[in-house]
Structure formats: structure tokens, C-alpha cells
Amino acid sequence: MHDLTNAELVSRAKLHDESAWREIVGRHLPLLWSTARSAGLRDADAADVCQYTWLALAENLHHIRTPAKLSGWLITTARHEALRVRKVRGRELPVDLWGPPEPDFPSPEELVLADEQAVKLWRAFSGLTDQCRDILRLIAYAPDLTYQDVAEALGMPVNSLGSTRSRCLAVLRRRVGAEVGV
Template sequence: MEELTNAELVVRARLHDQDAWREIVRRHLPLLWSAARTAGLREADAADVCQYTWLTLSESLHRIREPAKLSGWLITTARNEALRVRKVRGRELPVDLWGPPEADYPGPEELVLDSERAVRLWRAFGTLTDQCREILRLVAYAPGLSYQDVAGAVGVPVGNLGSTRSRCLAVLRRRVEAEVSV
């Protein structure tokens, strides 16, 4: 099943081929998880978004006009649902007051340094183009995706994806370094 394209998998899934469904899920679950977690959702809410997306796919499978663009359809559906959930839930972060304390909790110095690095990285990341941010998110959060899946999800020709990703990383690296020198 791994050698089949998304379009072929959709055709088979429409015919109730369970192996095709399993391959669609295997291939795209990291993408959905990435879209949900990138929206800032907690683990349980991200799982709900994934479940919602799979349910929507099962209900809409026969209406998908371009089966080859399944990855993009799934990402868009998951992203939209994640944004809806985030809006409803707000940015609440529950804390387990009754659970055991974190083991090996970093000291204040480590927390400050990590926080500063993260701020620099995300500030630089925010200055990238939408296309670069999307490519780097997919590569980071869904490393098992093929170049074809990532290219289809972001609308870049497969042959250009590697060089585009390299340019995006180089720009990010330069911008982070510029942050350090300021």
C-alpha cells in the first residue's frame, strides 16, 4: 500500500478497502497531529481534532474533487477545526495539582536560557514567509511524510521542495543569528 498515491488510496477507500484506509491514516496522522498541536491545543483537544478530521473525511470521501490533494484537504480540515477549538477553549492550560512533581525539573538559569532561545527562534520563525513556515512545520512535526505529500500539502512542485526547504532553513538560521547579535 505504501507505493500507492493518495489518489489511488482514495479510490480504494471509496470502495471500502480497509487496507487503503489504514494506509491513509498511517500516512497522514502525523500531519493532522501537527496541525492541531501547532494551533496550540492540548493533547486531548489535538486528539479530538484528529478524530473530527477522520470522521469528516469518512463522511466527505465521495465528494473530494481532487483525490491527489488529499494531504492538503486533511491539513486544511484539521487546521480549521483546531482554530475553532482553540477559539472555544481559549488558552486554558490545566495544571494537575494532585499529580507528582516533575522529576529533574530544570533550574531557573536553564529555564531563562531556554526561554530566551525559544523566543529568538519563534520570533525569527514568525518573520518567514507563510510557505516557509508551513514547510518547516510539516518537516519538523511529520518527518515520516514523503516529499510528494509535503509538496502537495504546501503547493510546491516536488522537484523544488528540497531547495525551497534549504533556503527556508538558511533564512531562519540567519535571522536567529541576527537576533543573537542584537
């Protein structure tokens, strides 16, 4: 099943082929998860977005016009649902005040340093183009996806993905270096 294209998997799934469904889920779950988490959702909300997206696929499988672009359809569906959930639930993170303390909780100094580094990284990342952010996010959060899957999801030629990714990383390195003052 691993060597089948998305179009072939969709065709088999339409015929109720359970192994095709398993392959679709296995191939795209990291992509959906990263899409939901990149919207700033908690794990439970991200899981709900993934579940909603799979349900939407099951309900709309026979209506998908371009099965070869399944990855893009799933990303779009997950992104829309994640934005809806975020709007409804907000960005609050619940805190269990009565639960056990975190093991090996970092010191306040370590937290401040980590926050500063994260701010610098995310500031540099947010200055990238939309295409660069999408490429780097997909490759980082869904490492099991092939370049073909990533290119398909982003609607770009697969032969330009590697060079575009390299340029994006180079720009990110320069921007992080400028933030740090290297």
C-alpha cells in the same frame, strides 16, 4: 500499499478497503497532529481535532473532488477545526496542583535560558514567509511524509521543495544568528 498515490488510496477506500484506510491514516496522522498542535492546542484537544478530521473524511470521502490532493484537504479540515477548538477552549493549559512533581524538573535558571532561546527561535521563525513556516513545520512535525506528500499538501511543485526548504533554513539560521548576536 506504501507505493500507492493518495488518489489510488481514496479510490480503494471508497470500496471499503480497510488496508487503504490504514495506509491513509498512517501516512497522514503526523501531518494532522502537527497541524493541530501548531494551532496551540493541548494534546487532548489535538487528538480531538485529528478524530474530527478522520470522521469528516469518512463522511465526505465520496464528495472529494480531487483525491490526489487528499493531504491538502486533510490539512485544511484539521486547521479549520483546530482554530474552532482553540476559539472555544482558549489557550489555557490545566495544571495538576495535587499531582506528583515533574521528575528532574529544571532549575529556574535553566528555564529562563530555555525560554530566551525559544523566544529567539520563534521570533526568527515568525519572521519567515508563510510558505517557509509551512514547509519547515511540516517537515519538522511530520518527518515520515515524503517530499511528494509535503509538496502536495502545500500545493507546490515537488522539484522546488528541496531548494525552497534550503533557502528557508538559511534565512532562519541568519535570523537566529542575528537574534543571538553572532
